[in-house]
Each structure stands twice: as C-alpha cells, then as structure tokens.
Amino acid sequence: MRWMPPLSIETFASAVDHTLLDVTAPAARVDLLCDEAEHFGFASVCLYPRWVSRAYRRVSDRVAVCTVASFPHGLDSTAAKVESARRSLADGATEIDVVMAWQVMREGDRAAATSDVEAVVTAVHQERDDARVKVIVESSQLSREQLVMACGVVADAGADFAKTSTGFVGEGATPGVVATMRSVLPRSVRIKASGGIRSANQAVAMLNAGADRLGTSSAVAIMRELSVDAVA
Amino acid sequence: MRWMPPLSIETFASAVDHTLLDVTAPAARVDLLCDEAEHFGFASVCLYPRWVSRAYRRVSDRVAVCTVASFPHGLDSTAAKVESARRSLADGATEIDVVMAWQVMREGDRAAATSDVEAVVTAVHQERDDARVKVIVESSQLSREQLVMACGVVADAGADFAKTSTGFVGEGATPGVVATMRSVLPRSVRIKASGGIRSANQAVAMLNAGADRLGTSSAVAIMRELSVDAVA
Numbered sequence: 001m002r003w004m005p006p007l008s009i010e011t012f013a014s015a016v017d018h019t020l021l022d023v024t025a026p027a028a029r030v031d032l033l034c035d036e037a038e039h040f041g042f043a044s045v046c047l048y049p050r051w052v053s054r055a056y057r058r059v060s061d062r063v064a065v066c067t068v069a070s071f072p073h074g075l076d077s078t079a080a081k082v083e084s085a086r087r088s089l090a091d092g093a094t095e096i097d098v099v100m101a102w103q104v105m106r107e108g109d110r111a112a113a114t115s116d117v118e119a120v121v122t123a124v125h126q127e128r129d130d131a132r133v134k135v136i137v138e139s140s141q142l143s144r145e146q147l148v149m150a151c152g153v154v155a156d157a158g159a160d161f162a163k164t165s166t167g168f169v170g171e172g173a174t175p176g177v178v179a180t181m182r183s184v185l186p187r188s189v190r191i192k193a194s195g196g197i198r199s200a201n202q203a204v205a206m207l208n209a210g211a212d213r214l215g216t217s218s219a220v221a222i223m224r225e226l227s228v229d230a231v232a
Numbered sequence: 233m234r235w236m237p238p239l240s241i242e243t244f245a246s247a248v249d250h251t252l253l254d255v256t257a258p259a260a261r262v263d264l265l266c267d268e269a270e271h272f273g274f275a276s277v278c279l280y281p282r283w284v285s286r287a288y289r290r291v292s293d294r295v296a297v298c299t300v301a302s303f304p305h306g307l308d309s310t311a312a313k314v315e316s317a318r319r320s321l322a323d324g325a326t327e328i329d330v331v332m333a334w335q336v337m338r339e340g341d342r343a344a345a346t347s348d349v350e351a352v353v354t355a356v357h358q359e360r361d362d363a364r365v366k367v368i369v370e371s372s373q374l375s376r377e378q379l380v381m382a383c384g385v386v387a388d389a390g391a392d393f394a395k396t397s398t399g400f401v402g403e404g405a406t407p408g409v410v411a412t413m414r415s416v417l418p419r420s421v422r423i424k425a426s427g428g429i430r431s432a433n434q435a436v437a438m439l440n441a442g443a444d445r446l447g448t449s450s451a452v453a454i455m456r457e458l459s460v461d462a463v464a
Contacts, residue, residue: 023305023401024373026339048307050333069312071305073255075280076316077323080301083315084308091309101282107258141256169255 009226010041015207017066017095017192017215018042020051021167027054034058040223044095046215049088056092066095066134069120072168074099074136078116082123089127096124097134097163097192097215105153106146113150117157125158134161134192134213139177140170147177151184161213165195172196175209182210200225241458242273247439249298249327249424249447250274252283253399259286266290272455276327278447281320288324298327298366301352304400306331306368310348314355321359328356329366329395329424329447337385338378345382349389357390366393366424366445371409372402379409383416393445397427404428407441414442432457 018037020029030051037045037059044064045055048071056065069084070076076084085096098120105113121133135157137150154162162181164173172195181191193206194215200222203214216222250269252261262283269277269291276296277287280303287297301316302308308316317328330352337345353365367389369382386394394413396405404427413423425438426447432454435446448454 023307024335026335048305049309049312050307050336052309073280073303075255075282077281077284077319079319080281080312080316084312087309087311103256103258104282 009223012203012207012226013041013219013223014043015211015213016040016042016219017044017046017194017213018219019046019194019215019217021046021048021068021071021217023048027051030054031058034063036220037063040220042219043213046095046097049084049091049093052088052091052093064095065093066097067093069096069098071097071099071136072166074101074138075103078119081116081120085120085124085133086127089124089131094128094131095134096120096131097136099136099138099166100150100153102138102141102146102150105150106142110149110153114153114156117153117159121158132160134163135159136163136166136194138166138169139164139173139181140195144180147180148184151181151189155186155189159189161190161192163192163194163215167195167215173206173211175205178206178209178211198222241455244435244439244458245273245451245455246275247443247445248272248274248451249276249278249426249445250451251278251426251447251449253278253280253300253303253449255280259283262286263290266295268452269295272452274451275445278327278329281316281323281325284320284323284325296327297325298329299325301328301330303329303331303368304398306333306370307335310351313348313352317352317356317365318359321356321363326360326363327366328352328363329368331368331370331398332382332385334370334373334378334382337382338374342381342385346385346388349385349391353390364392366395367391368395368398368426370398370401371396371405371413372427376412379412380416383413383421387418387421391421393422393424395424395426395447399427399447405438405443407437410438410441410443430454 044066046066173193190212192213193211197216276298278298405425422444424445425443429448
C-alpha cells in the first residue's frame with residue numbers, strides 16, 4: 001500500500017506516540033526520544049514512569065508526555081494502578097496507558113475488570129481534566145467475544161482510548177482487531193493501535209482500519225519511509 | 233550432580249518460593265499453586281498482586297504469600313512501588329519481591345536507586361515487622377562491578393534478601409552470580425536465586441553457591457526428581 005492523500009505526513013506524525021519501552025534503554029535514549037518527538041511533531045513521547053520527569057523537563061508543551069501503568073501485565077492491585085497514574089500526572093504526564101486486568105475479565109469477572117479501570121480513569125480525570133487514559137486490552141489474548149467485552153469495559157469505565165497491545169505479550173495490533181474495536185466502541189472512545197508497527201504500510205493500514213493513535217518504537221524510520229514516498 | 237545429604241527434601245522444599253508469574257494463568261492455577269505449596273511444604277507461593285487475596289484465603293499460616301512489585305521492569309515511580317507493596321501487605325502478603333531501578337544505578341545514580349529501594353523496605357517493615365523485602369537486581373543486565381554495586385544498594389537499603397532475576401529480562405540466576413553476591417553481601421542479607429531454575433541439579437547448584445531461597449515455576453517437577461533420587 002502506498003501513502004495516500006489526503007493524509008499528510010504532518011497529520012500522520014500528530015497521530016504517533018513516540019515510544020521507548022525497551023527496559024534496558026539508558027537515559028540518553030530518553031533525551032533523544034524527546035528531541036525526535038519535537039522535531040517530527042509527534043503527539044507524545046511514551047515511556048516508563050521513572051522517565052516521566054526527565055521527559056517533561058525536556059519537551060515543549062507541543063509534545064505530551066505519555067506513560068504506562070501496571071505495564072506490561074496488568075495484574076497489579078487497583079490501588080497500585082491508581083497511585084502509579086497519580087504519581088505520573090504529578091511528574092508531568094498527561095496520558096496514562098494502563099493495562100486492564102484482562103485475565104480477570106477473561107474468566108468472567110467483568111465487574112472486577114471494569115471497577116479496576118474505572119478507578120484509574122476517575123482518579124486521572126479528577127486530577128487533570130485534560131489528561132487522557134488509554135486502556136490496553138491485550139487483544140492477542142482475547143477471543144473475538146472477549147475483545148468485544150473488553151471494549152465494553154473500556155467504554156463503561158469512561159476511558160478516553162482503547163489500546164490494542166503492550167507489545168510484550170503475544171502479537172500486537174492487526175487491522176482486523178482495530179476494525180472490530182471501532183465497530184463496537186462508541187465514537188467518544190478513540191483507538192490506539194500498538195505492538196509490532198514497524199513500517200509505513202502497517203501504520204497506514206491501522207489508520208485506515210480506524211485507529212486514531214499509533215504506538216510505535218519505529219516512528220522515525222516510518223517518517224523517513226513516508227518522506228521518500230512523498231518525494232517519489 | 234546428585235542430591236546430597238545432609239540436605240533433606242523437606243529442607244529443600246522449605247527453601248522454595250513456589251512461583252506462578254505466567255501472565256496468562258487463570259485463577260484455577262493459582263488455587264493449584266496454593267494446594268501444591270501446602271502439600272510439599274514450600275516456603276511461599278509467589279504470584280502477581282492481583283492474586284494475593286485469593287492465595288491468602290487459600291493457604292494456611294504455614295505457607296507465606298509472596299508477591300512482586302514493579303515487576304518485571306522496575307521502572308515505576310518510587311511512590312507506585314511503595315503503594316503496591318503496602319496494598320499487597322494489606323491483602324495478606326508477607327514477602328515483597330520488588331525490582332530495583334537497575335537501569336538508573338547502571339548509569340551511575342546509585343543514590344537514586346538506593347532511596348527507591350529504601351522507601352519500599354521502610355514502608356514494608358513499618359507496616360509489618362515480620363514482612364520481608366527481596367530486591368531483584370536483574371543480574372544478567374549488570375557487569376560484575378555493577379552486580380557488586382547492586383548488592384551494596386540492597387544492603388544499604390536494609391532489605392532482607394537480594395534476588396537475582398525476574399526471569400523476564402535476559403538470563404536467570406547462575407551459580408557464579410550467586411557466589412559473587414554471597415561474597416559481597418553481609419550475612420544479614422539472604423539470597424534468592426531465580427529465573428530459569430528447572431532441574432534438581434540447577435537447584436542444588438544454587439544452594440551450594442550460597443542461595444537461601446529459590447524462586448522457580450518448576451518446583452513440583454524438581455520435588456519429583458528429588459524423590460526418585462532419594463528412593464534410588
């Protein structure tokens with residue numbers, strides 16, 4: 001698939017969460033991530049909570065600081081998830097990507113999975129009304145029916161985004177998964193596709209399927225790919 | 233290597249943290265883990281925070297409930313680590329295996345890495361003086377010099393155990409790593425070897441190298457192996 005108008009490179013960049021969740025990455029790579037996000041106009045930098053303060057000091061208001069909570073397994077207590085989100089907001093993050101307890105939901109306890117997410121959403125929105133919560137459902141671990149249920153949990157909890165994957169457990173996003181999520185989520189809930197997005201083709205396919213935001217560690221490479229296409 | 237006296241099977245069992253950190257495991261496996269720990273006399277069951285309450289209700293006082301914090305990456309904020317540990321104690325855990333910010337220490341900020349661990353240790357010991365903190369140093373990601381530094385961090389922070397590995401990042405424990413840790417840690421700090429321990433030979437090698445506790449998902453298989461040896 002080729003890069004298609006009317007999606008400009010700038011529009012594309014503004015959909016990207018520029019992501020560094022390599023657990024071994026040194027602080028210098030955090031700084032580089034921030035500088036790249038400024039340069040290309042990415043929506044945010046997405047990194048571990050420990051790096052939020054550092055990133056917040058480095059980027060301008062134009063780039064949001066996004067971080068994760070209960071990542072990548074989602075099996076922390078609700079209290080720990082809430083405290084993680086609160087602390088990250090205090091450190092300068094405005095986007096919290098929290099992993100839902102999909103294991104709990106998968107076993108039928110939808111109520112517990114919902115109240116877990118809801119506690120984080122409520123805490124974040126109370127703290128800052130411009131802050132956003134993205135709920136990672138780990139789509140590769142869910143049947144189609146469970147994926148639909150997870151979208152229900154995300155919507156019921158009042159979250160801002162449903163997000164496909166951590167990138168650490170099973171496969172990442174697929175256009176099919178994104179399309180399914182788009183077909184069942186209310187319009188008010190946006191979609192972030194993530195996990196394994198390494199090429200412009202994949203990125204465009206996710207957007208075409210209904211993704212509003214893309215989480216990728218390959219954003220700079222994809223921008224280069226797109227620029228070449230645009231010139232050719 | 234064969235099973236050697238005077239280490240009895242019972243002594244061996246009492247050194248085992250019977251571990252279930254498979255992120256996809258259903259609740260039924262948590263229950264089984266608890267029942268096996270009771271049956272074999274393992275020191276503890278070690279599982280995700282979300283399962284602590286369930287495990288605590290199922291096991292007798294003879295088996296401790298052990299859980300993880302900031303697992304497996306260690307890059308949560310200190311506040312989130314502390315809250316996670318506190319909540320797990322409230323849910324019935326008495327052993328907290330927390331991942332230190334080894335990435336931060338590795339870059340030379342030993343003070344930040346120490347205060348991070350110290351906050352967790354202080355909170356846990358204040359809450360329950362019989363509770364124990366094990367600090368995971370992720371030995372495979374450290375040079376020998378950094379491993380020695382990490383042991384210094386663990387000791388300075390007043391932790392009860394230094395633990396080799398999460399099992400999720402790089403290699404797990406080796407007898408060489410355990411021996412190095414033993415040679416530099418004060419006697420008051422015990423050692424938990426973990427990550428990749430799947431056979432009786434490996435387990436015995438870790439104990440011989442100086443480990444006081446073993447974290448393994450293969451404890452039942454190892455017990456069977458040892459029983460056969462004992463009978464033979």
